[in-house]
Amino acid sequence: MLTLLFDGIAYGMLLFVLAVGLAVTLGLMNFINLAHGAFAMAGGYVTVLLMNRAGVPFLATLPLAFLAAALLGGLLEPTLYRRMYGRPHLDQVLFSIGLVFMAITAADYLLGSSQQNIQVPPWLQGRLDLEWIGIGRYRLFVIVVCALLAIALQWMLARTRFGSRLRAAVDDRRVASGLGLDVNRIFLATFVVGSGLAGLGGALGAEVFGLDPTFPLKYMIYFLIVCAVGGTTTITGPLLAALLLGVADVFGKYYAPKLGAFVVYALMIAILLVRPQGLFARASARRG
Amino acid sequence: MTAPATPASSAAPATSAAAAPALARDARWRGWELATLAALPIAWLALPQQALLLNEIAILALFALSLDLVLGYAGIVSLGHAAFFGLGAYTAALVAKHLTPDPWLGMAAAVALSALLGFLTSFLILRGSDLTRLMVTLGVALVLYELANQMDWLTGGADGLQGVTIGALWTPFGRFEFDLAGRVAFGYAAFLLLACLLFMRRIVHSPFGFSLQALRDNALRAESIGVFVQARLVAAYTIGAAIAGVAGALLAQTSGFASLDVFDFHRSAEVLLVLVIGGTGYLYGGLYGAIAFKLLHDLVSAWTPQYWNFWLGAFLVVLVLVGRDRLVRPWTWRPGR
Numbered sequence: 001m002l003t004l005l006f007d008g009i010a011y012g013m014l015l016f017v018l019a020v021g022l023a024v025t026l027g028l029m030n031f032i033n034l035a036h037g038a039f040a041m042a043g044g045y046v047t048v049l050l051m052n053r054a055g056v057p058f059l060a061t062l063p064l065a066f067l068a069a070a071l072l073g074g075l076l077e078p079t080l081y082r083r084m085y086g087r088p089h090l091d092q093v094l095f096s097i098g099l100v101f102m103a104i105t106a107a108d109y110l111l112g113s114s115q116q117n118i119q120v121p122p123w124l125q126g127r128l129d130l131e132w133i134g135i136g137r138y139r140l141f142v143i144v145v146c147a148l149l150a151i152a153l154q155w156m157l158a159r160t161r162f163g164s165r166l167r168a169a170v171d172d173r174r175v176a177s178g179l180g181l182d183v184n185r186i187f188l189a190t191f192v193v194g195s196g197l198a199g200l201g202g203a204l205g206a207e208v209f210g211l212d213p214t215f216p217l218k219y220m221i222y223f224l225i226v227c228a229v230g231g232t233t234t235i236t237g238p239l240l241a242a243l244l245l246g247v248a249d250v251f252g253k254y255y256a257p258k259l260g261a262f263v264v265y266a267l268m269i270a271i272l273l274v275r276p277q278g279l280f281a282r283a284s285a286r287r288g
Numbered sequence: 289m290t291a292p293a294t295p296a297s298s299a300a301p302a303t304s305a306a307a308a309p310a311l312a313r314d315a316r317w318r319g320w321e322l323a324t325l326a327a328l329p330i331a332w333l334a335l336p337q338q339a340l341l342l343n344e345i346a347i348l349a350l351f352a353l354s355l356d357l358v359l360g361y362a363g364i365v366s367l368g369h370a371a372f373f374g375l376g377a378y379t380a381a382l383v384a385k386h387l388t389p390d391p392w393l394g395m396a397a398a399v400a401l402s403a404l405l406g407f408l409t410s411f412l413i414l415r416g417s418d419l420t421r422l423m424v425t426l427g428v429a430l431v432l433y434e435l436a437n438q439m440d441w442l443t444g445g446a447d448g449l450q451g452v453t454i455g456a457l458w459t460p461f462g463r464f465e466f467d468l469a470g471r472v473a474f475g476y477a478a479f480l481l482l483a484c485l486l487f488m489r490r491i492v493h494s495p496f497g498f499s500l501q502a503l504r505d506n507a508l509r510a511e512s513i514g515v516f517v518q519a520r521l522v523a524a525y526t527i528g529a530a531i532a533g534v535a536g537a538l539l540a541q542t543s544g545f546a547s548l549d550v551f552d553f554h555r556s557a558e559v560l561l562v563l564v565i566g567g568t569g570y571l572y573g574g575l576y577g578a579i580a581f582k583l584l585h586d587l588v589s590a591w592t593p594q595y596w597n598f599w600l601g602a603f604l605v606v607l608v609l610v611g612r613d614r615l616v617r618p619w620t621w622r623p624g625r
Contacts, residue, residue: 032419083609089418090365091608094564097557098604105598217553221426228423262434265427269412272424276415 002133004254005247010139012246013146014208016239018201018219019226020153021194027170027232028187029085034096036198036223037216038103043069043199044211045107048116058121062203069199070192077191082184100216107213115212142204149197154235166190170233225268231277315493324572325485328478332471339470341586345578346477347538350484352563352574354531359560360568361492362524363504364413367422367556368429371409372402372529374550376536378436378443381452381546389455391476391541398537399530406529410522426553433551448547452540466542473542480538481575484531488571491527500524501569561604 022036043065050056050064080099084092120138127136157163169176169183177183202211209219222245230241245264252263331342351373358364376398383394412424436443443449456463457476464472491497503510503517511517540546549555558581566577588599 026419032422080605080609087608089422090359090564093365093367093422094560094604095608097560098601098608101557101597101601101604103601105595105601109595109598221423221430224419224423224426228419258438259434262431262438265431265434269424269427269431272420272427273412273415276417276420 003135004250006133006135007139008247008250009243010136010142010246011208011250012243013143013150014201014205015222015226015246016242017146017149017197018205019198019223019242020235020238021191021196021198022223023227023230023232023238024166024170024190024194026227028166028173028190031081031085032089032092032096033081034093034220034224035099035103035216036194037218037220038100039069039073039195039198040202040205040219041103041107041211041213041215042072042202043196044202044206044215045111045116046199047203047206048118048211049111051118052116058118058124062200065203066196066200069202070196072199073195074188074192077188081191100220103216104213111213113213115210116206118206118211120207138207142208145204149200150235150239157235162186162189221265225264229268229271311493311495311498315489321489321572324575325482328482332475332478336469336471339474341582343470343474343477343542345582346474346481347535347542348559348562348582349575349578350477350481350538351532351535351559352566352577353481353484353488353571354528354535354574355559355563356568356571356574357488357491357500357524357531358528359563360570360573361497361500361504362521362528364425364521364525365418365422366413366425367553367560368425368427369528369532369559370551370553370555371425371429371432372406372532373536373539373555373559374429374432374436375405376402376533377540377546377550378449378536379533380537381449381540381544382442384452384454384541385449389453391454391457394454394541395480395534395537398533398540402533402536403526403530406526406532407522409529410525413525414518414521426556429551429553429556433548436548436551443546446548448545448549450545452544452546454541454544466544470542477538477542480534484534485571485575488531492571496520496523561600564607 230238379398380394562577566573
């Protein structure tokens with residue numbers, strides 16, 4: 001029971017790191033980026049390839065996965081994404097679905113369609129068995145890393161100058177740029193960090209989620225749920241939503257494996273029906 | 289538009305008198321419309337060898353047509369339109385397997401169930417932003433996918449529903465068995481496509497169709513001139529679902545098979561692309577888009593069969609970057625759209 005809860009929390013933490021970049025994209029630019037999972041997949045593949053082919057230790061690959069995905073985001077944002085901000089949502093959806101299809105096929109072409117496995121170092125394998133709870137070491141590691149990341153993000157958002165600029169831009173983009181903030185540059189920086197975090201999440205999650213070329217499509221809905229349910233104006237909203245989703249998913253799969261992902265989708269529809277703006281979103285004056 | 293005396297209650301009769309000439313002018317038949325409709329029976333007569341491909345095109349066109357009402361006219365961005373397509377397909381296949389092999393009855397059942405599902409789920413999309421709608425439509429399709437996957441005693445699960453035999457097609461000219469060459473299948477599909485096109489044309493040129501476009505462009509304004517926005521959305525979504533059900537049932541009946549693939553996300557994305565290639569909001573976009581899409585598919589598949597999805601994605605990206613209106617309709621090019 002507690003073990004399940006623990007696994008669910010680890011799962012949720014991973015989802016949070018994967019999806020937080022998407023939440024910022026949605027909140028800041030009102031841009032529906034269905035291709036977010038592609039960045040996560042890129043990070044995951046970087047880790048897998050470095051470990052299996054170059055023999056780089058697991059811990060060293062994590063920052064590299066972050067950097068690779070961030071670089072990818074930094075390349076794509078000014079060249080492609082920026083043109084899409086003012087467009088109707090339909091255009092954004094089509095555009096990012098196109099990117100997803102390209103990413104999937106490219107990964108399939110370059111690396112094959114089989115599932116990639118990673119071997120985590122020995123000190124992360126196995127589990128600690130306490131009296132009434134079994135703690136997987138890797139899960140514990142994931143939780144610690146993700147929690148540190150969440151705290152760092154919250155600190156950055158709440159305490160630093162960049163954070164206050166970002167919040168200003170999210171609250172009202174026009175007024176923020178009227179006050180002399182370079183919203184485009186803020187967004188580039190956020191997009192890069194968000195993509196990097198997705199890459200890191202993909203690398204950390206390769207052991208939990210599995211990694212194959214259909215990853216962006218398989219987990220797209222999960223990232224979107226985190227954002228839609230958690231709202232896009234805070235860090236804590238997506239965090240709580242991700243934890244809820246992770247726990248619900250793990251419990252659903254354990255107690256009702258026949259229902260599969262059914263529980264999660266039904267839950268999402270129910271929540272969105274009651275609170276279309278998300279469970280934890282605060283009332284916002286800005287619409288559209 | 290003339291303002292009616294008492295906006296809420298007598299809006300329909302007062303405006304219909306004043307707006308009748310305008311409506312009639314808009315509903316006038318254009319030459320290219322007639323040519324497009326006439327092309328369907330001509331294709332059936334002239335291209336018997338291509339009937340299988342034409343049948344696929346007709347099914348895709350019907351599916352895109354149904355999305356056009358939802359997206360092009362009512363302005364609802366849906367990522368889960370395959371839900372209705374799939375329900376139609378499974379219903380038609382199940383009816384044929386367990387109840388009656390008659391294709392018309394199976395079709396009727398498929399339409400009825402799809403419309404019912406559309407009606408029920410339409411209440412989910414009334415509230416919220418584009419993102420919420422996107423998520424909910426996608427969620428509905430995923431739930432149905434899971435249901436079809438898990439209820440393997442009924443649907444065959446991941447193996448698909450096999451052993452479906454469709455009986456002879458009753459027509460005023462006699463009964464026809466479905467043949468391997470797809471001649472009868474395409475005739476059946478072309479007839480239904482034609483019927484649905486005429487039906488949709490009637491709808492979008494009616495005051496109801498105009499009110500849909502009004503609320504698509506600005507829901508707040510539409511509401512303030514007396515359009516009951518929510519009821520219109522429910523109606524449009526239900527009709528769109530019913531027609532998607534026709535397309536799905538056609539697929540199941542002409543292929544004698546239904547598999548989980550009909551609920552797949554790929555299908556929802558593909559139909560969106562088809563509609564966008566053809567252009568939204570003028571009724572024939574689905575048909576032209578389906579023709580272009582299938583030809584493109586054949587062309588690219590012949591060249592690189594395995595990686596068709598990559599070029600599909602690249603095409604989508606380019607399409608949106610250039611501007612979907614401008615790419616397919618070069619004569620509308622103008623600075624700053």
